[in-house]
Amino acid sequence: MKSPCTRLSSCWCCSGPAALVWTTALTVSLYLFVAIFRFPQVPTSRTRQVLHPHKGTVGSGKVSVVAHRGGGHDAPENTIIAIREASKNGATGVELDLEFSADGVPILMHDETVDRTTNGSGPLSQMTLSELVNLDAAAKHRLSDKFAGEKIPTLEEAVEECIKLQLTIYFDVKGHPDEAAAALKLLYKKHPVLYNCSIVCSFEPKVIYRMRQSDPEVITALTHRPWSLSRLGDGASRFSSPWKHSWMTLLDLVLDWAHHHVLWKLCGISAFLIQKNFVSPEYVQYWAERGVEVVAWTVNTQVEKDYYQELLQVNYITDSLVEDCDPHY
Helix, strand or coil: CHHHHHHHHHHHHHHHHHHHHHHHHHHHHHHHHHHHHHCCCCCCHHHHHHHHHCCCCCCCCCCEEEEECCCCCCCCCCCHHHHHHHHCCCCCCCEEEEECCCCCCCEEECECCCCCCCCCEEEEEHCHHHHCCCCCCCCCCCCCCCCCCCCCEEEEHHHHHHHHHCCEEEEECCCCCCEEEEHHHHHHHHHHHHHEEEEECCCCCCHHHHHHHCCCCCCCEEEECCCCCCECCCCCCCCCHHHHHHHHHHHHHHHHHHHHHHHHHHHHCCCEEEHHHHHHHHHHHHHCCCEEEEEEECCCCHHHHHHHHHHHHCCEEECCCCCCCCCCC
């Protein structure tokens, strides 16, 4: 009688040639899936119009400077006053975070709760728009006295302000793929100018794929930070357990490979938003060969800004248009 090991080694699926066939079949299936279900990239001419508009006084002309959350260091993040301050300070565009109130109204908010930025407390999922607009969105800001009473804006209000100021909009969608795609589709239908002055971004590939399904004419980008599952932005481990850290590190490798080899093509993205520490001339060239532009985040010192503007010549997202500020992860 054969031992378990002998029986296992004689199994067809474990033998050398069969394993090669199995691996090849999986690889071919993956690429066939991508070929069948992928979305084509938006024409390069329109992508360049969005990512490299002429407006803006901070950049060198070719490089666009985008205010992170509207420029959260210079004014209360994700507010109308932040958008106005960013424009006044020479930003080319603004990055804005899309969330939803309990009654389904699209609003600007980064977190799932209002605690960090306002004088209120609680999750967005339990607060209606009428409750949210009564909060002070400047309450926790370093310049709270100057901007006291600033309100949480709806997505519609923010978009109208950006259009008026001729700012490019980077819509950062945190989740809610179906709701976000539906809300943005209506917004693009109401304001067709957005097709030539905005881009939809997300860490979640499902969000971007759903957006392309909803409206394939919208320019999109994937956002990524390598090692985000296993490590915090400053490099420290997320987990005290060595086993869990090792497992998440392995998943990080898979996720990074997927972003660079499968997901970008499946979604048909036009840009790749990457944490600044991972950008190099070679990295920019890698994406350029694929028709994808690199945007770096979050670039918060003048030395870094000079590097991205003069040497790399790629767009960057910053928390401040007027001074150096702490790193943001």
